[in-house]
Amino acid sequence: MPGRRREWPDLRYVSPMRAVRCHELTGPAALRVDEIDAPVAGEGQVVVDVRAAGVNFPDVLITAGKYQFAPTPPFVPGGEIAGVVREVGEGVTGIAVGDRVAATMLFGAFAEQVCVPASNVFALPDAVPFDVGAAVLVAYATTMHALIDRAKLRAGETLLVLGAAGGVGLAAIELGKCLGARVIAAASSEAKLALCRSRGADETIDYGREDLRARLKVLAQKGVDVVYDPVGGDFTELAVRSLAWEGRLLVVGFTTGTIPKIPTNLLLLKNCQVMGVFWGAFTQREPDRNRAHVDQLLQWIAEGRVRPHIDAALPLDRAAEALGRLERREAQGKLVLVP
Numbered sequence: 077m078p079g080r081r082r083e084w085p086d087l088r089y090v091s092p093m094r095a096v097r098c099h100e101l102t103g104p105a106a107l108r109v110d111e112i113d114a115p116v117a118g119e120g121q122v123v124v125d126v127r128a129a130g131v132n133f134p135d136v137l138i139t140a141g142k143y144q145f146a147p148t149p150p151f152v153p154g155g156e157i158a159g160v161v162r163e164v165g166e167g168v169t170g171i172a173v174g175d176r177v178a179a180t181m182l183f184g185a186f187a188e189q190v191c192v193p194a195s196n197v198f199a200l201p202d203a204v205p206f207d208v209g210a211a212v213l214v215a216y217a218t219t220m221h222a223l224i225d226r227a228k229l230r231a232g233e234t235l236l237v238l239g240a241a242g243g244v245g246l247a248a249i250e251l252g253k254c255l256g257a258r259v260i261a262a263a264s265s266e267a268k269l270a271l272c273r274s275r276g277a278d279e280t281i282d283y284g285r286e287d288l289r290a291r292l293k294v295l296a297q298k299g300v301d302v303v304y305d306p307v308g309g310d311f312t313e314l315a316v317r318s319l320a321w322e323g324r325l326l327v328v329g330f331t332t333g334t335i336p337k338i339p340t341n342l343l344l345l346k347n348c349q350v351m352g353v354f355w356g357a358f359t360q361r362e363p364d365r366n367r368a369h370v371d372q373l374l375q376w377i378a379e380g381r382v383r384p385h386i387d388a389a390l391p392l393d394r395a396a397e398a399l400g401r402l403e404r405r406e407a408q409g410k411l412v413l414v415p
């Protein structure tokens with residue numbers, strides 16, 4: 077009608093992208109690659125073209141509905157990426173299109189593009205490759221929080237790392253050495269222990285064929301000061317029994333699938349502590365401290381003091397295979413997906 081303004085709808089085109097989605101909470105077998113709408117940056121958000129996405133044990137749990145939170149299927153798993161900024165939303169400062177970055181999220185990483193809050197984005201130095209950048213934030217930042225904030229590991233102390241050839245295990249070895257600790261690595265095969273030694277482990281224990289408790293009595297006669305435990309199961313109680321006076325056991329995860337029950341009389345007799353490590357909540361409650369940890373990590377990596385081990389880089393359509401390898405504890409170091 078003449079004189080009347082016509083309101084046109086927002087016809088902004090959203091292009092499709094490929095993403096791995098979990099269609100049922102039945103584990104890695106429920107994953108498949110779908111074509112879905114690409115994300116658009118909202119206020120305070122950043123869209124990143126994913127060059128590599130880290131694969132972590134919580135990704136296995138979330139696809140089976142066994143994690144602390146359970147998204148409604150279909151959803152895109154994955155909690156860390158490295159890539160190049162594609163779009164910056166309103167109100168975002170200090171981040172520009174074309175920047176190399178790493179980022180974390182609750183889920184959504186196994187895709188060609190992701191949209192994340194700007195507060196979850198970290199500048200990635202040119203010296204750090206994308207696959208390495210995608211292997212740092214979860215495993216290594218979790219371990220920084222565990223060893224520094226929770227255990228307060230001191231130079232000269234003895235650190236026992238269980239499941240030492242996995243992603244967080246290798247992180248604990250390398251960061252323990254950076255902090256001046258004597259590191260004892262425990263894993264289930266000689267091949268895994270060789271990798272641990274290459275990352276700086278001072279002593280190793282093959283608990284596939286050696287008695288963990290007996291071996292620790294030889295290697296640490298006064299007990300170990302700190303235990304880094306992402307394994308759980310029967311090994312946890314054995315580790316507590318091997319703690320020194322006023323030792324600390326860090327509860328990082330339960331890759332055995334069994335949550336242990338610890339006799340509390342052991343805590344009394346050793347005057348020791350068992351402490352949880354919930355890095356995800358820490359990042360929300362103390363973002364500035366977490367950012368300081370990440371900045372230090374990336375500096376150590378750029379300097380060559382920390383060298384995350386990439387077991388394999390697989391395409392998106394092999395995501396189920398990657399999660400299956402973690403579930404069966406076959407991976408050494410980190411697996412990444414490359415869109």
